[in-house]
Amino acid sequence: MSALRSLFVAAALCAATGASLAQVKVEAAWARPTVPGQQGGGGYLSITSAAADRLLGGSTPVAERFELHTMSMKGDVMEMRQVESIALPAGKKVELKPGGLHVMFIGLKEPLKLGSKVPVTLKLEKGGELKVEFEVMSRPAAPAHNH
Ligand SMILES: [Cu+2]
Secondary structure (H helix, E strand, O other): HHHHHHHHHHHHHHHHHHHHHHHHHEEEEOOOOOOOOEEEEEEEEEEEEEEOOOEEEEEEEEEEEEEEEEEEEEEOEEEEEOOOOEEEOOEEEEEEEOOOOOOOOEEOOOOOOOOEEEEEEEEOOOOOOEEEEEEOOOOOOOOOOOO
16 A cells, blocks of 8 residues: 555645646557566657657656657667657647657566556656656557447
8 A cells, every 4th residue: 555655645746846737738648558577568648748848758656767769660670779858849749659659667566457547757858747647558549439
């Protein structure tokens, strides 16, 4: 239960300092489920900043590190590497999605469970910290599709 309690503390701190963050909109934050023993997991989101900014990374209680990565084809091989930051042009939606820019949960303390929500504090160069939740799912949610 102590992990849960620290999440509540983080949320309260964020609510107190988050007033200036309405300028940044995060949509469709999701992460792939992982299996026990898996060290890293991928995540995706769309982010729109009203003012030009840079996404510098972030932190999460579920993993030791939260990194920004890019993926590209090198010959026949899909190559992944870490990037220091991601530019957020003013008013433009930047999409992190499978096959390109993405985030990585590295050094997972527990598996990312399907249907759970992973709290992440994103760090922006100018916008400061922004608290978001990544929903763990196998693929992005389709709009208005009910079973
Ligand atoms: Cu990666």
